[in-house]
Amino acid sequence: MDFLKELGIKEKNFGASTGLTWFETTDNGELEVISPVDGKKIASVYLASEDDYEKIVETSQNAFKIWREVPAPKRGEVVRQIGDELRKYKDALGTLVSYEMGKSLQEGKGEVQEMIDICDFAVGQSRQLYGSTMHSERFQHRMYDQYHPLGIVGIISAFNFPVAVWSWNAMIAAVCGDSNLWKPSSKVPLTAIAVQNILADVIKTNNLPEGLFSLIVGRGSSVGEKFLNDKRIPLISITGSTGVGRKGAEKISRRFGKMILELGGNNAIIVTPSADLKMAIPAMVFGAVGTAGQRCTSTRRLIVHEEIYDKVKDSLIKAYLSLKIGNPLDESNHVGPLIDKAAVEMFKDAIIRAKEEGGKLITGGEVLEGEGYESGCYVVPAIIEAENQYKIVQEETFAPILYLIKYSGDVSIAIEIHNDVVQGLSSSIFTNDMREAEEFVSHIGSDCGIANVNIGTSGAEIGGAFGGEKETGGGRESGSDSWKAYMRRQTNTINWGKTLPLAQGIKFDI
Numbered sequence: 161m162d163f164l165k166e167l168g169i170k171e172k173n174f175g176a177s178t179g180l181t182w183f184e185t186t187d188n189g190e191l192e193v194i195s196p197v198d199g200k201k202i203a204s205v206y207l208a209s210e211d212d213y214e215k216i217v218e219t220s221q222n223a224f225k226i227w228r229e230v231p232a233p234k235r236g237e238v239v240r241q242i243g244d245e246l247r248k249y250k251d252a253l254g255t256l257v258s259y260e261m262g263k264s265l266q267e268g269k270g271e272v273q274e275m276i277d278i279c280d281f282a283v284g285q286s287r288q289l290y291g292s293t294m295h296s297e298r299f300q301h302r303m304y305d306q307y308h309p310l311g312i313v314g315i316i317s318a319f320n321f322p323v324a325v326w327s328w329n330a331m332i333a334a335v336c337g338d339s340n341l342w343k344p345s346s347k348v349p350l351t352a353i354a355v356q357n358i359l360a361d362v363i364k365t366n367n368l369p370e371g372l373f374s375l376i377v378g379r380g381s382s383v384g385e386k387f388l389n390d391k392r393i394p395l396i397s398i399t400g401s402t403g404v405g406r407k408g409a410e411k412i413s414r415r416f417g418k419m420i421l422e423l424g425g426n427n428a429i430i431v432t433p434s435a436d437l438k439m440a441i442p443a444m445v446f447g448a449v450g451t452a453g454q455r456c457t458s459t460r461r462l463i464v465h466e467e468i469y470d471k472v473k474d475s476l477i478k479a480y481l482s483l484k485i486g487n488p489l490d491e492s493n494h495v496g497p498l499i500d501k502a503a504v505e506m507f508k509d510a511i512i513r514a515k516e517e518g519g520k521l522i523t524g525g526e527v528l529e530g531e532g533y534e535s536g537c538y539v540v541p542a543i544i545e546a547e548n549q550y551k552i553v554q555e556e557t558f559a560p561i562l563y564l565i566k567y568s569g570d571v572s573i574a575i576e577i578h579n580d581v582v583q584g585l586s587s588s589i590f591t592n593d594m595r596e597a598e599e600f601v602s603h604i605g606s607d608c609g610i611a612n613v614n615i616g617t618s619g620a621e622i623g624g625a626f627g628g629e630k631e632t633g634g635g636r637e638s639g640s641d642s643w644k645a646y647m648r649r650q651t652n653t654i655n656w657g658k659t660l661p662l663a664q665g666i667k668f669d670i
């Protein structure tokens with residue numbers, strides 16, 4: 161496979177690096193990476209040891225001390241060069257994302273495009289790390305706030321966006337003056353190793369310090385735990401399930417660390433009687449089956465008005481029956497595999513549980529076997545008629561299961577159903593009624609971090625702040641003013657006068 165060679169992926173790879181240096185630990189276990197596409201072994205990775213971890217953190221601390229003194233626009237110039245390198249490797253890296261994770265080739269390349277886009281965004285951001293000035297209440301005083309580099313930023317990423325999530329964090333952190341340490345999902349470590357290789361030329365050309373961009377592939381129980389508890393890492397960004405996020409957050413907050421939590425979603429689309437179904441149906445189908453339902457923003461619930469319920473249901477069944485399921489590297493297929501067999505078991509289990517609670521499976525739900533499906537990870541996307549209060553509907557099942565829920569009455573009823581889950585990531589409404597649309601995005605509307613009108617729930621542009629409320633964790637990444645989380649904020653008051661007035665008019669005569 162030429163793309164592996166192009167990306168420097170060997171049969172056996174090391175799992176720890178501070179940039180150009182790889183730690184050649186071989187006695188801490190070896191991770192076999194199996195592709196969900198064909199069930200074949202792609203390569204293996206030697207797991208990093210706790211000793212490697214210690215060396216990486218020390219190196220990364222030193223890198224921070226050097227990097228924070230580089231003027232921010234010059235840091236932006238380095239990020240610009242990283243974007244250019246990613247452009248060169250877009251096809252190869254996109255193909256590896258697709259082969260290692262199982263998303264379609266188009267989505268794999270799209271993910272690399274997202275990395276390139278965030279580099280461009282971060283370059284501009286490097287000249288816009290603004291604070292504000294305030295008028296002081298005291299005579300001849302000046303007051304302002306400013307943002308300083310923070311330190312090492314820890315990045316824990318989920319399997320479903322193996323490379324983009326790193327770049328959302330790392331490129332913004334880099335222009336903010338931070339070094340960063342990436343712990344990718346052990347389901348997709350090769351894409352992370354490939355990214356580390358792509359960075360090498362930029363590191364060499366610019367004589368960047370070792371430890372500025374570090375990588376560690378290790379066991380959660382040893383390296384992962386050390387990482388979460390490590391006081392030397394002021395900020396950890398966790399992208400993953402709510403369960404993992406909750407446990408991580410408890411540890412980070414015990415040491416008063418900062419965190420960005422990007423956790424699970426339970427995203428819904430409301431479809432009202434005036435909706436343009438020509439737009440709504442493809443949005444629902446793409447939202448539910450794209451990336452085989454393994455996006456944090458995948459559409460999991462449809463809340464449809466009773467007047468159009470049967471029409472929507474029939475159109476969806478028709479669309480689902482025409483889906484082509486198979487190798488995601490073949491661009492004519494719509495749906496690829498789930499990440500592994502454990503995910504297939506979760507898919508099957510969720511369908512059983514939904515039925516036990518009274519749900520009606522109306523299409524899909526099978527596991528595919530035979531030629532082309534040897535990995536055992538291909539399933540037929542399912543639609544289940546259900547009610548929002550079912551326990552299983554309240555959970556995020558990371559698979560292509562769409563719950564069809566009927567509502568009657570006005571849009572506020574649909575919004576109430578919509579908000580009645582513990583997660584709060586992405587949401588949307590399809591309507592041509594301006595009042596319904598405005599109510600949905602108003603303060604009495606959707607309680608999610610992302611609320612869309614007449615577009616689906618999945619996929620987001622890097623320019624906006626990405627993240628969700630409630631058990632999705634409250635973090636924000638990527639665009640808008642998300643950069644502020646990667647810096648420490650300081651309020652400064654300068655007295656340029658010859659007296660010492662105290663605040664609040666307090667007198668202290670001595």
Ligand code: NAD
Nearest residue numbers: 317318319344345380384385400401404422423424425456
């Ligand atoms: P996961 O929670 O199983 O793992 C997430 C990451 O945490 C992985 O890198 C994993 O290795 C790491 N991890 C697990 N235990 C750890 C420990 N003890 N110490 C340190 N690290 C540890 O999630 P996943 O299956 O990889 O991804 C799917 C989940 O991620 C879904 O819930 C999805 O909604 C969520 N997700 C959220 C967003 C978002 O932006 N909100 C984006 C992508 C995925």
